[in-house]
Amino acid sequence: MGIQPVIKIENLKKVYKLGAERVNALAGVSLEIKKGEICFLVGTSGSGKSTLLNMIAGLEKPTSGTVVMNGTHIEKMSERKLAVFRQKNLGFVFQSYNLLPTMTAAENVAMPLMFSGTKPSVREKAAKKMLTAVGLEKRMRHRPTQMSG
Template sequence: MDPIINIQGIRKVYRMGQETIVALKQIDLQIFQGEICCLLGTSGSGKSTLLNMIAGLEKPTKGSVQIKGHYIEKMNEAQLAKFRQKYIGFVFQSYNLIPSLTALENVCLPLVFQGVPKKKRETMAKEMLEAVGLGSRLKHKPNEMSGGQQQRVSIARAFVNRPTIIFADEPTGNLDTNTTIEILELMTSMARKYNQTMVVVSHDTEIADYADRLIHMKDGEIISIEQKTTEGMK
């Protein structure tokens, strides 16, 4: 089977005055359709930088990233925006909800950009919010919800247009332990239901119970890859 994400020789160097910082040294990695992978490591290990490279949020210094056969680093911003709208969903640590919009309106946003008619997108957004347990919070704004509820809205927004790939950057970083488990179970069960690929960045070993592969990073390198057995996953 061909990988849906193919990372070859990725290197990222930042220059700050006279100083050179090597954030990623030489990364080769393949991720397959329907796989849930976690980039695991402490702060400064390079895991978020690698996610940014894969998602096209930053350009690598060297190397290539292919998603569905498309070279991400060769796309301009307009091409990347169109590509993300079609194939990619994002879940962030800080939720990134628009404060002035209701939960329903926040979840509708990706569908607005795709040109989905108003009635259809509201129906899709409502169904997704109900799926994440927020059917009674459709008209609530972010400041009227708890952190866990805001993250559920963020997840609903990421999944609403059934993207091929979900990128999640520290999605449970601002949550307590019980809410962390709820969010991980919710995200992974939805990804498995729709056979979506998910790449999660985390420093939390709790993710180990939910991922198919744990990709351990340190000092800008992959130091080990742990393949989980089906029996070991929740």
Template sequence: MMDGKTERPLVRVEQVSKEYAMGGEVLKALNGVSLTVGYGEFVAIIGPSGSGKSTLMNILGCLDTPTSGKYWLEGEEVSRLPENRLAEIRNRKIGFIFQNFNLLPKLTALENVELPLIYRGMKGAERRERAMEALRKVGLADRTRHRPAELSGGQQQRVAIARALAGSPPVLLGDEPTGALDSKTSGEVMELMLELNREGHTIILITHNMDVADQAKRIVRIADGVLDEGGGAACISPRD
């Protein structure tokens, strides 16, 4: 566990529901979801399209707020915070890893990794040192001056992971992080994620791919906006 924080969970979601009004009807994307994730865990949340996993990811990532229920991150209830506080939490406490990398094409790998640290107001020398260390950790110390178009898909995702790591957030949140990669590159990225978890990083992975989910230490299924961690969604620990 990171920093010996065992007294409380890192993530605690309690009876969270999310509703959207569509064409005069109410769509319930999440229905009474409860979830706890401890420090140092590697959890995969798996479900098909339309299952509610993207909505859950948006709430876990403080990109959206629930219609009802509560969400605590590091002991702070973030369910009802205003947007400016949510933006600060996203920048400091959550490292996002997206399916399509979300790198800025005109910036180098180093500059892309530095970007969230700029928003945090970090000074230049410390910012570059943090970004360089993150790129070294993902094996791209020799690609710092390359722009995204000069990198392979796997290298771009490693830059995205380095960007997520640079601010030392409590949790890494991956949204289909291997979805745009071939099977070989996907395996390499997952091996990197496993290594980061072995180093103590907490990872929550959203996926529809069972091969990817199987590599996590715990699997939670979602269908029709409801989580199921019993029966077929039991904990799986293939790489303890």
């Protein structure tokens, strides 16, 4: 028996309806990604890369097809369950940061731990460790607009 895929997608379709017009953003995508694999998604503008990533991340619902993450079907999960699933299983680095402008770097990094019920002292420690790991220990009290991209 081979290694079970971490991400398994079958015949994924997404149709956007714009008035009378239908846009076939995904026309039946199937793929498997195994633990430890690094994947690149390449395609011309409008080919459906962002659409596919949004489906894999559980941020958007497919029109049909299945998305299985670590053995769990997420294509029909409720928003409430998806929010918990994303927190436990997914990391997403957005192209347009999506940082909260009124919070410092440390507060932004620590925020997801707040929703998982981690206590403040542990959150602060974890955020400090992560920012230090990427060379940002001197920017922990800066807000997003006070930092480079």
